[in-house]
Amino acid sequence: xxxxxxxxxxxxxxxxxxxxxxxxxxxxxxxxxxxxxxxxxxxxxxxxxxxxxxxxxxxxxxxxxxxxxxxxxxxxxxxxxxxxxxxxxxxxxxxxxxxxxxxxxxxxxxxxxxxxxxx
Ligand code: SF4
Ligand code: SF4
Numbered sequence: 001x002x003x004x005x006x007x008x009x010x011x012x013x014x015x016x017x018x019x020x021x022x023x024x025x026x027x028x029x030x031x032x033x034x035x036x037x038x039x040x041x042x043x044x045x046x047x048x049x050x051x052x053x054x055x056x057x058x059x060x061x062x063x064x065x066x067x068x069x070x071x072x073x074x075x076x077x078x079x080x081x082x083x084x085x086x087x088x089x090x091x092x093x094x095x096x097x098x099x100x101x102x103x104x105x106x107x108x109x110x111x112x113x114x115x116x117x118x119x
Contacts, residue, residue: 002039003049004064005032008057015051015061024051036064 009032016024016032023038042049051061059078065071080091
């Protein structure tokens with residue numbers, strides 16, 4: 001699993017100079033890109049990925065997840081972390097209540113449709 005630069009990047013260039021393997025390149029003028037064949041996750045050189053550690057914004061350099069669920073939960077965690085206060089604390093409860101309410105409404109409607117067809 002390697003790192004990648006996201007569209008949140010503001011092209012400050014700090015990651016490029018901090019990368020121990022020269023994996024970070026400039027493409028298309030001022031866009032930064034990580035060559036996955038050169039990225040080592042900084043293993044052996046640093047205890048944390050230098051690109052992510054040096055990045056001045058949130059989510060500029062992130063792990064490039066290839067597993068679907070790993071990627072899904074990472075996105076979920078990132079989005080939930082942006083929620084404020086009680087919305088963050090009871091996110092799943094709200095989601096489950098809304099989901100079960102909608103499902104229940106659909107079941108009721110189906111049941112009414114079946115009853116009216118049988119009448
Ligand atoms: S994780 Fe390390 S090796 Fe990979 S791009 Fe970032 S700084 Fe370079
Ligand atoms: S350090 Fe972050 S914001 Fe700066 S160029 Fe790299 S990814 Fe973009």
